[in-house]
Amino acid sequence: MTEAQEQTPLVRIRDLKIEGRADETWMPIINGVDLDLHRGEVLGLIGESGAGKSTLGLAAMGYTRDGVRISGGSVEFDGIDLLSASAATKRALLGKRIAYVAQSAAASFNPAHRLIDQHVEAPVQHGVMSRSDSVEDGIELYRRLRLPNPEEIGFRYPHQVSGGQLQRAMTAMAMSCRPDLIIFDEPTTALDVTTQIEVLAAIRDIVDQFGTAAIYITHDLAVVAQMADRIKVLLRGDEVEEAETREMLDHPREDYTKSLWAVREFRRPQKPDAAPGAVPVIEVDKVTAAYGDTTVLRDVSFKIHEGRTVAVVGESGSGKSTAARCITGLLPPARGKVLLDGEELPPDYRKRSKMQLRQVQMIYQMADTALNPRKSIAEIIGRPVEFYMGLRGREKRRRVDELLDQIELPGDEFRHRLPSELSGGQKQRVGIARALAAEPRFIICDEVTSALDQLVAEGILKLLARLQDELHLSYMFITHDLATVRSIADWVVVMKEGRVVEQGPKDEMFRPPHHAYTDLLLSSVPEMDPDWLTNLLAERGVDNIGDAAADKMQ
Amino acid sequence: MTWWMWILAALAALLAGGWLFRFVAQKITGNRPYFRDMPFAVAFGYVLAASALALAVWYYFQPVMTEAGTPDAGVTFFRWALHGFVIFALAAWLFRLAGRHVGTGGSRKLFRDMSLTAAFGVLVILLYAFTAIFAAWLAPYGQEAVFDQVNALPGGDAANGGNPDHLLGTDQIGRDLLSRLIYGAQNTVGIAFATTCIAFLLGGSLGFLAATLQGWFDNILSRAVDVLMAIPSLIFALLLMTIASAWAGSQQWLLTVYMVFIIAVIDSTRVFRLARAVGMNIVVMDYIEAAKLRGEGLGYLIFREILPNATAPLLAEFGLRFCFVFLTIAALSFLGVGIQPPLADWGTMVRDLAQFINFAAFSPLTAALPIMAAGAIALLTVAVNFVVDWMLQRSSGLKE
Structure with a gap:
């Protein structure tokens, strides 16, 4: 490679402007962003949802989604102008020299074909290698990405492989032609922490080994800190700042970047334990529950006292949400009972009285599906007011305004809007108001912040904390995000495969020693330190992190 | 070669x-x-x-007359079709233009993102509705009035066997064809509309109920529907109509009522399936769970939570179903078991006038008679489908 080649960047984006079509007009998505990416370099793109990260990542491939157009600027890949290149030129580049790893591997693999058949498609189509060579190479890549049984995993169908393994298989597929550039679009966002850490380690390793340049898109700062050499922060289509990773973490220049950094610092002091002998608001007593023949909860017991927050943590499939379904009565437990204020609740919600139903409310993860899209905000919040309190007409309207006030949304502006006219955070607030409208004593919060951006999520957590203090509510907080636990919980329950492996006050749970699984969960949460992953790997070895370690514990 | x-x-x-x-x-x-x-x-x-x-x-641009001096039916009909096409396209365009400049803000916005085909569909449906509602004022004579001159040819030219009083001529027992064509809109379209409404009431409510309750209720209903759907619908309808005509005896109007219910029940099976499928997708939403946990009753769940979210696909299906019902009625009438005389009906008119098609080689205008009734059916079917396409596109948010 000559000197000159080394200095020209692999990807060169200048003053890129992108517009999207919405409601008969073109709205700007990206307003003039520059980007340089050298060979072998990893650039992290971060920002809230709607910042234009994915759009920019796709534009680096010379591609736009339907209804989106590039209205100005230039995109050059290795000296080739991608915006004016012919379809044939682009076809020869994409897949061969530029590859893309999508957020949801499960949705991106064709479920009708084996992994290896999809893996070999690009090399064979582009004439990089023959089919049999490519199969062998695929197995080698699977081995390097530390997939279990690399010899035979490629011959399975996507549904026979777990999410984290699929994400790694997709990375292997992107690597199949040894591209110069890979674009990772939130590859670990949908994964559990223990799975995420394995995928991160694998991706970082393989990008290093082949000297591939990469654009890593994510909204998780701690993740990007592990992966990227440089970080670029985007806000609503504008570049906020760009710097080397360490420089960016230690000395953020712009206020917006600083606010992103500060989000993780919201802490609420742990409340003192409830008085001995106090009757808990909700008591789950040795509950065992099953879907059909599959037992998903085994002897689960915990108590939730007035004004306290109990965080239930664990990976997906650990039974957190099932415990909530038992409390609400959607899934009557096979054995054991649920007590409200010391009185046993009927197991099936249909047998519960209106008063009992009122006391237990729920806030959902996906505010999109939790609010009826055809009803106005006032109708959504007003229904429980009318249903439980029997208020009508002017009194009902006053109560709805009061509730809107409590969730910090001005009533005049929001009363008649539909859910689709709200942002994600505002929708979640309406979900909270609907729960509050029933004037409950106990609210189940099912991953309420995991679909939200960090800044918005923090606002929701603060709101929930304030409401708890004002109304003496008890919360059951289901989450897999330990940062959330640290900021809001009083008591932590750790679940694994339907059992409670450990529980205790928050301050104790975040201090060793504790159960090996709790330890694993805690240590798998990425930290803002760019050396965190390296240190952890050095300390524990690749086989002792994430799912590999969890599997050994059985 | x-x-x-x-x-x-x-x-x-x-x-x-x-x-x-x-x-x-x-x-x-x-x-x-x-x-x-x-x-x-x-x-x-x-x-x-x-x-x-x-x-x-x-x-x-081929000559209308062949060298032998007889009219060339192919060219004549092609010209008529093309003229009709251009006129309707122009009318639709003008209609849309008018809609974009007259009316409230909401209706103007509606017209702005309307395709030309949709505008055509809306225009035709409005014209049909107008004709059906005001048939009694529009038609020159009553649908049952019988005149002296039978089989008067269309065109109103006495020299060619026509009658200036009857623009489209008269049928074999001397009834004015133009009047019957106009009244046909009232009978055929009105009965089809009523039938479709009953089918939706029946199929829609049972489908939502099955989706909400699930379990054995859903199973029994779904299997019953499967059985009904296993029998070819037109043959099934014919079979039931034969039984019904025995029940109705000499009460001809009763037979029409029976027909409405028979077709409604047969068609409600399709509606049931759609409503159940759409309902199933909505029932798993968290807001339904929230409503259930609130302790809401079945009626509230179905009519206040599920129905508002299912209107778009149901409305689209309503348009399609309406076409099928309409065609079934026309088919039954054509076979003689549908709408009974003296009520005018397009299906019956096609059957009665069918033999005129043989005159195409001598008098294209005469041959056009059965085509007019058939064309009235086809035009409405096409129009409704255009509108349904448009509504589907709007509800699914598809962009070109």
């Missing part, structure tokens, strides 16, 4: 033309991205469409 060699030669010419078209366009425009990245199939499509258009124009 045999006919298939002609076809092969034409195909080869078209393929070559497509390649040539793309090549020339690339050269002329200096490799504009649109032509540079144009797939061959698209270029072929352009050439095929251009050839078809040229053929149509050539055919349009």
